[in-house]
Amino acid sequence: MTVIHGDLSRETQFLQTVAKALGRDKALSVAPTRQEAGPPAFWREQQFENTQPLALFKTNLEALTGKVVIVRDGSEATNQIKLWLKVLNAKSAILWDHPTLRKYIEPAQLGVKAVFWNNERSREELIEIAEQSDVGITWVDYAIGYTGTVALFNGAATGRSVSLLPPTHIAVMRQADIVPTMSTVMRELLARCGQGNLPSAIDFITGPSRTSDIEMDLSIGVHGPVRIWAVVIED
Amino acid sequence: MSERPALQLRDRAVKALKDDQMRQAVRNAVDRLSGNKEKAARELPHWEQWREQTRLIRQHTIDNLDYYLKMLTDNVRKAGGQVHFALTAEAARGIITGLCQQYEAKLVVKSKSMVTEEIHLNPALEKAGMEVVESDLAEYILQLAGETPSHIIVPAIHKNRYQIADLFSQVAGEKVESDTPALTRFARQTLREKFMEADIGITGCNFAVAETGSVTLVTNEGNARLSTALPRVVISVMGMERLVPAFEDLETVLSMLPRSATGQKLTSYISVINGPRQAADIDGCEKFHLVIVDNGRSRILADEEYRQSLNCIRCGACFNVCPVYRQIGGHAYGSVYGGPIGSVITPLLENDFAFWGELPYASTLCAACTSTCPAKIPLQELLLKLRAHRVSAGYTNTFEKIAFGLWKRFFKLPGTYKFAMKAASLGQKPLVKNGYITARIPLLANWTNSRYLPAAADETFRDRWKKRKKQVSP
Ligand code: SF4
Numbered sequence: 001m002t003v004i005h006g007d008l009s010r011e012t013q014f015l016q017t018v019a020k021a022l023g024r025d026k027a028l029s030v031a032p033t034r035q036e037a038g039p040p041a042f043w044r045e046q047q048f049e050n051t052q053p054l055a056l057f058k059t060n061l062e063a064l065t066g067k068v069v070i071v072r073d074g075s076e077a078t079n080q081i082k083l084w085l086k087v088l089n090a091k092s093a094i095l096w097d098h099p100t101l102r103k104y105i106e107p108a109q110l111g112v113k114a115v116f117w118n119n120e121r122s123r124e125e126l127i128e129i130a131e132q133s134d135v136g137i138t139w140v141d142y143a144i145g146y147t148g149t150v151a152l153f154n155g156a157a158t159g160r161s162v163s164l165l166p167p168t169h170i171a172v173m174r175q176a177d178i179v180p181t182m183s184t185v186m187r188e189l190l191a192r193c194g195q196g197n198l199p200s201a202i203d204f205i206t207g208p209s210r211t212s213d214i215e216m217d218l219s220i221g222v223h224g225p226v227r228i229w230a231v232v233i234e235d
Numbered sequence: 236m237s238e239r240p241a242l243q244l245r246d247r248a249v250k251a252l253k254d255d256q257m258r259q260a261v262r263n264a265v266d267r268l269s270g271n272k273e274k275a276a277r278e279l280p281h282w283e284q285w286r287e288q289t290r291l292i293r294q295h296t297i298d299n300l301d302y303y304l305k306m307l308t309d310n311v312r313k314a315g316g317q318v319h320f321a322l323t324a325e326a327a328r329g330i331i332t333g334l335c336q337q338y339e340a341k342l343v344v345k346s347k348s349m350v351t352e353e354i355h356l357n358p359a360l361e362k363a364g365m366e367v368v369e370s371d372l373a374e375y376i377l378q379l380a381g382e383t384p385s386h387i388i389v390p391a392i393h394k395n396r397y398q399i400a401d402l403f404s405q406v407a408g409e410k411v412e413s414d415t416p417a418l419t420r421f422a423r424q425t426l427r428e429k430f431m432e433a434d435i436g437i438t439g440c441n442f443a444v445a446e447t448g449s450v451t452l453v454t455n456e457g458n459a460r461l462s463t464a465l466p467r468v469v470i471s472v473m474g475m476e477r478l479v480p481a482f483e484d485l486e487t488v489l490s491m492l493p494r495s496a497t498g499q500k501l502t503s504y505i506s507v508i509n510g511p512r513q514a515a516d517i518d519g520c521e522k523f524h525l526v527i528v529d530n531g532r533s534r535i536l537a538d539e540e541y542r543q544s545l546n547c548i549r550c551g552a553c554f555n556v557c558p559v560y561r562q563i564g565g566h567a568y569g570s571v572y573g574g575p576i577g578s579v580i581t582p583l584l585e586n587d588f589a590f591w592g593e594l595p596y597a598s599t600l601c602a603a604c605t606s607t608c609p610a611k612i613p614l615q616e617l618l619l620k621l622r623a624h625r626v627s628a629g630y631t632n633t634f635e636k637i638a639f640g641l642w643k644r645f646f647k648l649p650g651t652y653k654f655a656m657k658a659a660s661l662g663q664k665p666l667v668k669n670g671y672i673t674a675r676i677p678l679l680a681n682w683t684n685s686r687y688l689p690a691a692a693d694e695t696f697r698d699r700w701k702k703r704k705k706q707v708s709p
Contacts, residue, residue, distance in 0.1 A: 201463070
C-alpha cells in the first residue's frame with residue numbers, strides 16, 4: 001500500500017511541476033483544442049487507384065530484399081509456401097493459429113513439421129519451438145503499399161515470437177487488405193479495436209532486420225529475421 | 236547530475252582533432268546519412284508541409300504536457316501497466332533498480348535508450364548485482380569497450396571493424412573474423428542467448444501515445460521487439476516529453492524520424508506496445524512498467540523559447556549537417572547528448588552554465604541544423620540565447636562579451652536579427668552541396684583558439700584526475 005501511496009503523491013507532485021512550468025496553477029483537465037493532428041491534410045485526402053497499393057507494396061518490399069508473390073487462392077498460396085520451404089531447405093515451421101490463415105493454408109501439405117502457436121503448448125515450449133523453427137508464418141491484418149510494410153496484430157494465437165525468432169518470416173495476406181498508406185491502418189485500427197481495446201502489441205514490419213552499426217556497412221539479420229517474404233492472395 | 240569530463244571543451248576538441256581515424260569515420264557516416272536524408276526528403280511530397288505538421292504536433296503536445304501526461308498515465312493503467320514518476324535521475328535509478336530487485340532479476344537486457352544513458356542506469360543496476368546487456372549492436376560494442384555513444388543514431392561510428400573484432404574475440408575466447416557478416420553473426424548468437432534468458436527487458440520510448448496508453452519503439456535490428464516479447468517484465472523509460480496525443484499522430488512522427496535519421500521510409504520494426512500481455516496471450520510481458528523522467532526537463536519547459544527544444548524527435552539530422560560535429564565527433568562534447576541539440580539541452584538539463592554552458596560555443600551558427608530539423612527547432616537561435624544566458628549568469632570573458640554585445644544590439648531591432656541570421660545561412664549556400672556543408676571550415680581553427688575561451692576551472696586538472704582515479708578503482 002505504501003508503494004501505491006508513494007506513487008500517487010509522486011504523480012501529483014510531478015504533474016504539478018509540469019503545470020507550474022507551463023504557467024498554470026494546476027494541471028490542465030479539459031481537453032485542449034487542436035489545430036492539426038495526424039498527417040498533413042493533403043496526405044490524408046489523396047486518392048489511389050485500386051491496383052496501386054499492391055503494385056507499391058511489391059516494389060517497396062522488393063527494394064528491401066523482400067519477395068512478393070501474387071497467387072489466386074488458398075491452394076496456390078499453400079503451394080507457393082511449400083516451394084519456398086523447399087528452396088530454404090526448411091525442416092520446421094511455426095504458424096499463427098489464425099482462423100483466416102487456416103482457411104487458406106493447408107499445413108499438412110507444406111512438407112515440413114508444422115506447429116501452431118496456441119494454448120495447447122506452454123509459453124516456454126512455444127518460444128523454444130519458435131526459436132528452433134526455420135520459418136515463421138503469419139497472417140497480415142493490413143499491409144501498407146507506400147512503405148512495403150506489414151502490420152501484425154499480436155494476441156493469444158498470434159504470438160510475436162513467430163514473426164521474430166525464426167530466420168525467415170513468411171507473411172500471408174489478402175490483396176484487399178493492402179492499403180495505400182499508414183493513415184488507413186491507423187484509422188481502421190482505432191475503429192476496429194475501440195479505445196482501450198487494442199491488441200497488446202502491434203508490429204509494423206518493413207523489410208528484414210538490419211543494421212549499419214559496423215562502419216556504416218549494411219548487414220541483414222542481426223536480431224530478427226534475415227528474410228521476409230510475402231504471399232498475396234487475390235481472392 | 237552527470238559526471239563531467241576531465242578536460243575543458245577546447246581541450247576535448249583539440250584531442251578529437253588529432254584522432255584522424257575517428258574523424259574519417261565520422262565524416263563518412265555523416266555524409267552518407269545526410270545524403271540519404273536529402274533523398275528521402277525529396278521523395279516524400281511536400282516535405283515542408285510534413286515538417287510544419289511535425290512542429291505543430293510536437294508544439295501542441297509540449298504546450299499541454301500536463302494534460303497529455305495525465306491522459307497517458309490513465310490509459311497505461313487501463314491497459315494493465317504501472318506508471319512511475321521520477322523528478323530526478325537519482326529517483327529514476329532508484330525506481331528502476333527497486334523494480335529489478337523486487338522481481339529478483341539477475342539478467343537484464345536493454346534496447347537502445349538515450350534516457351537510460353542520461354540517468355546512468357547501467358552502473359546502478361550492476362552495483363545492485365545484476366548483469367546488464369545492451370542489445371543494440373552498436374550499444375553492445377560500446378558496452379564491451381567501456382565507451383559512451385558518439386552519435387544518437389549510429390552510436391559506435393567512431394569504432395572500426397578491427398576494433399570490434401578484437402572486442403568480440405575477447406568475449407568469444409577465440410578469434411572472430413572482422414568481416415561484417417561474421418561480426419553480425421557473432422552478435423546475433425551471443426545476444427539471442429541473453430534474450431532467451433533475460434528476466435527483465437528495459438527499453439526507451441520513442442513515442443508514447445496519450446489516447447491509447449501505448450509505447451512505440453522503433454528499431455532496425457528488432458532488439459526492442461526481443462526485449463519486449465520474451466522477458467516476463469518490461470520497464471520502459473521515457474523522458475517526459477516523448478509522447479504524442481493521438482494514434483494518428485504516429486504516422487507523421489514515424490515518417491519523419493527515419494527519413495531524417497537514415498533516409499529510410501520507415502524503420503524495419505515499429506512496435507506499439509499496449510501494456511502487459513492480455514489474459515490469453517502467450518508471449519509478451521506479464522508486468523509492464525512505464526517510468527516517466529523529468530530530470531531537468533521542466534526547467535526547459537518553463538522558458539517559452541527553450542521549450543521548443545523539447546519538440547526534438549531525436550533523429551540526429553542536426554548532427555549530420557553540423558560542421559563542428561563533423562570535425563570533432565560526438566565525444567568531444569563530453570555530454571550524453573552531443574551535436575547541436577545536445578549543446579542546447581545539456582546546460583539546461585544540468586542547470587549548469589559554468590561548465591556545460593560552454594557547449595553552445597561548439598557551433599559556427601551557420602544554421603544548417605535549423606534548416607534540416609524535421610521539427611523545425613530554431614537551434615541556432617537557441618544556441619545564441621544560451622550564450623547570452625551564460626554571460627548574464629556572470630561567466631564570461633572579453634571575447635564572449637563582444638559577441639554578446641553584438642547580438643544584443645541586433646536583438647533590439649527585431650527584424651534585423653532575423654535578417655542577420657538569414658543572411659548568415661544564405662552565406663553558407665555556396666558551401667552546401669547535397670544539403671550538407673562540404674567545405675573545410677577555416678573558422679574552426681579560430682573557434683578553438685581564440686573565439687572560444689574557456690572559463691577558469693574551479694579545480695585543477697590534477698585534483699580532478701585524482702578524484703576520477705579514485706572513482707574508477709574503488
Ligand atoms: S533537434 Fe531536430 S534535427 Fe536534431 S535530433 Fe532533434 S529533431 Fe532531429
